[in-house]
Amino acid sequence: MLSETSTATVRATLPAVGAAVGDIADLFYRKLFDAHPKLLRDLFNRGNQASGTQRQALAGSIAAFATQLVEHPDTRPDVMLGRIANKHASLGVTAPQYEIVHTHLFAAIAEVLGDAVTPEAAAAWDEVYWLMANALIAIEERLYAQQGVAAGDVWHEWTVDSRTEDTPDVASFRISPADGAPAPAFRAGQYVSVQVELPDGARQIRQYSLTGSPSSALRSFSVKRVRGGDGPEGEVSTHLHAHLRAGDRLRVSAPYGDLVLDGTDAPLLLASAGIGCTPFLSMLEHLAAQGHTSPVTVVHGDRSPAAHALRADHLALTGKLADATAHFWYGTPEPGRPAHGTHRTGQVDLSGLTVAPGTRAYLCGPLPFMRAVRTQLLGKGVAAADIHYEVFGPDLWLAQD
Structure with a gap:
């Protein structure tokens, strides 16, 4: 929990930091890679750096964490922290690297905000950083221990x-x-x-x-x-x-990731687009092996049937379950196949599907797809806490909220 004094300071400076956090993140990465070029070469995704998506994700996570501290001081954004920590663990990130990040991040903050960074503001945001960093370090240590490996030895x-x-x-x-x-x-x-x-x-x-x-x-x-x-x-x-x-x-x-089934017998909805279907193939195999009997709704969107990776497996694994249905939408329909039933033409549209009460939903695919599906699920009464997602690449969900 953020101290009372720092809470007041962060609340007062959050608008200025939030407005500049994109510039801060951009300068931070430039400083970091100038000092440690091997990090860009051997750890960070160069494509995401070139496109700016990693900068957006960092800015979004910092702003979201700080906002949570001042608006909901008795809770912690563990879902966000868990997603970041799993990614870090899969990369072999270790605690000393947070010191390196701290050095260059706060140099960037001081340079971008200038005189606005008073000693009080610097101390408050330092507290924010270490609350977030130490939470991530603790989660990552648990993840390493669960795999039986030393920190970073993945x-x-x-x-x-x-x-x-x-x-x-x-x-x-x-x-x-x-x-x-x-x-x-x-x-x-x-x-x-x-x-x-x-x-x-x-x-x-x-x-x-x-x-x-x-x-x-x-x-x-x-x-x-x-x-x-x-x-x-x-x-x-x-x-x-x-x-x-x-x-x-x-x-x-070693394997990591927090988009996992929790052993529930609740109805499930697995919605994917493009290559986002891959984690759900493993889930479907697991559900079949466990004898899952509650309803499972499988939803997928793709450019065409020919572009749908592992489509035969997607259908076959759905068919192994006692109460499961598959619904695929394609931008270009399959020649000779009517655009109804299991296969539809256009974008994924849940309006005609029955979503059972108590459904837990799992989403994976491009961010616009997941946002659209989440909105439809909320409209059908699925609780926000029961909608989980995975992204391939930087998590821009918070950055665009």
Whole structure:
């Protein structure tokens, strides 16, 4: 909890900091990477830095955390903190790195805000930072302990056992530990980080959801190639598509992620778009293995049936459940198939679907898709606390609220 004195100071300075937090984040990253270029080369996503999305996510999380401290001092945004901590754990972030961030973040604050950063303001925002940092450090330590690894020691060598071309833009890889040891356990919906060495020597990292059953001895993940268009071409996804083959070695982290099933018997709704279906394939396998009997509504939106990665698995796994229905929407319909029933044309629209009371919803896909589905679910009476989401890349949800 923020001290009483700091609460008053943060409340008074929050408008100014909030208005400048984007500039502060931008300057912070420039200072950080000037001092520690290896962090940009080997830890941070260079694509997200180039597009500015990582800056937006940082700004949004800081503003949201500070606002929570002053407006709801008796609660903590644990959902947001948990999502960040899981991502950090999958990257191998350790406590000393928070000192590095603190140094460059507060240098950026002082430079952007100038004389507005009084000693009282600096002390108050220092308290905000360490409340957030220490909460993340504590969560990350628990996550490392749960995996039985030392802090940051999450990386292991894996062997690619097979590669499958699912669509022209999606390839799936089945992998196993290179040393023959058992694969680390994971929960349905979690992801791993994959690190690759690029031609310029950078070791870039991306996260990919595990798609197989948690009970399987092998692990599998799918990679959608990010083509240039509205943004830069995905350098890691392009590299994996071009170079990763059966027999190759790969550095993969322990599994992390907080979009997981909690063992409930409640009705479920799993809504995805594009490659966002991948965590739900693992969930569907898990539900079938557990004999889940409550209603499960599977919703997916994609450009076309041909672009729908793992579509046959999506349908087959839904069919294994006692009370489950699949509803797919495509921008371009499949030739010869009526645009009704399981397959529809257009954007995902839940208006014609029955959502059972007490439904828990899980969303994964582009942010506009998830926002639209969340709005529809709220309109159907689903509690906000029962709607959970995962994003691939920086979490811009809070940044755009």
